[in-house]
Amino acid sequence: MEASKEFNAYKRTIYKALKDKFLKTALERAVKAFRQNRDAALAAFPEVVEKRERLQEIKDKVIDNLEDYVGKAREALEKNHAHTYFAEDAERANEILKGIIGTGKMIVKAKSITSEELEFNKVMTAYGNTVYETDLGEFIVQLLDEKPMHILAPAVHVPRERVAKIFSEVAGREMPTDPKKLAMFAREFLRDKYFNADVGFSGANFITADTGTMFLVENEGNIRFVTNAPEIHVAVIGVEKLMPTLSDAMLGLEVLMRYAGYLTTSYVSMISGPAKTGDIEKVVVYGAHGPKELHVIFLDNGRMKAATDPVYRDMLRCLRCGACMYECPIYPLVSGHWGYRYMGGIGVAWTALVSGGLEKAAPLAYSCALCGRCKEICPAGIDSSKLIERLRKDLKKEGLVPEFIREMAEMVLEHGTPYPKEG
Template identity: 40%
Template sequence: MRFQEHFKALEEVAWNEEHRWAVARAVERYLQRRSESMAKLKVHEWAKELREARRSYLNRLEELVGEAAEAMREQGMEVHEASTAVEAAELVHELMGGEGLLVKVKSLTSEEVGLNEYLEERGVEVWETDVGAILLQLLKWRPSHPTGVSITVSRRAAAEAYSKLAGRKLPEDPAALVEFARGFVREKVLKARVGLTGANAIAADVGLIYVLTNEANDRLVTTLPDRLIVLAGIEKVMPDRHLCELYAKVIPVYATGAAAVTFMSTIGLSRSSDIERVVVAPASGPREVHVILLDNGRRRMLRDPCFREALVCIKCGGCLYY
């Protein structure tokens, strides 16, 4: 999209009263929740520790990426590198192996590479599994916020979009709409042989991938399909589990105002050692786990004294509420 087209779209949204009210209500609720969480948690201390650690370990990011890749391969996962957005999208399509349905956990990185459009143009049916991300998919909108992707969608617009999908009139009631989405997501996940997720963090020391959600859709998508694809920017790699878990303590407060995230999954290749301690993989999880580590300009950013700071950002979107 050219700048003029982008600006026109922004202008239309800015003057849309329904969007403005939807954002105003969301911001009010966010600030109230965040204030309550800040009052009882040491979030400022945690955020300071995480920020200082990220600024420090970015100096050896290349080394950490190599360490993480080796650790993940030792676990039985396949690790791929993509230099560009197009390369990443091509890799995902190749890893689909001819399957016609993909279910996804909400992923900013997949938005970055234009994954949904790329796959749909090639005949793949793609479905998001996050309530807000499904809404955007139905409305053909882009995310308005890194974590609150559907912040500009009113309950009226949400009911209209989900009613079209359901083929029947649904009430303008968030609880009823989420209940419909729950059934829809489970139906699609049970049919899919391939799932895709982003990564909130990757622990280089042990090769574990952290995925955080509030809806539990990650548990479905990352365990039920036979093949799981993880698409993550290289900046998601952290030295160890301590920093990954520190991140998991910080981000919910700044992202949604909540004191804690509801679900935190650590992903590897499932295994069992219950019979004479013989390790067998996979067990009940996916038969294959493929991890795509994306550059797409991140290494250039790392070398630039101005853009480097953007890699410190954890993409919570807290700054956008002001």
């Protein structure tokens, strides 16, 4: 019964989203732009198609040996004078974060879907801190008090008219709908926050086991400020982001950028430890110009268990390039409404195994047409249809199947047809 109630509530949300004209306009623009950009990036760097196969092998090696790689990366980071932690779940990660950050602090934050698993903003605000999202999309979503609707483009669902409206409220004056002017407002508003903040918070796209180097890929330049201006930099990184070596991460970087639709991004930050100098008599002093402290929390939260499953393990290859969502026949119709913290087809598996659990994943599991195009365009070759088919088996085992599915299955078993007889 519970499963059906959840499903019906979800169905109402989806049907409401289908009627949302703003959402439709915004997503159509986004899908069109993404396809053009991605096609151009792949045409300019055709060798990336081969590189993605090598990347899949590397990713699989890491998934098979997650524990080892966490150990190696921690060792490397500690050697670099960073502090490292391992959090088995979101709750533990939040305890660690509270310990590092404390209360009454100002935090500037880079975009991180992993932080959504922790409900970082909510938890840190409740603990007496102030959090500023600095990625423009996340900043908009935070002001609107909504949830991110795409992993790369969190405000993909918000057309410029709505951005102007919310910025006008914050500015206390009428803002034009010109994207350039809106971006400049966010720039001015956030500028002093970086330098007054006590803590910069980020995720990472990759982290290497050999040198403990995290890669942060961006265009806006906000991550540079977030990870460089405050005295303390804290990063929460899902264990699946590990790469064996620096050169493996470079390969991953190339594949990620091109499949996300960029010839290159404006910035890639590589951070391996706190800032230091030895310029005065070779005495090492930490916090030369950048942060004095670097704290890296490796987050499990279901990933280690997923890694041991022959089907689910593939979801850990995800680079979060977002290509699958743009190419999905379903996602562009409803955006992140089809999702919990992770979205779209791949998000269904991440919801079930990492952030949300089977109950939250249950209503989402029947929105995929199982068409398999995501597998064709995924740089990591993830077959989300297979993940979802597997999940449906688990939902059946746990008694989380919505009523209409149960009825249909019973029709087949009893009458040899899924369709109710007429009359």
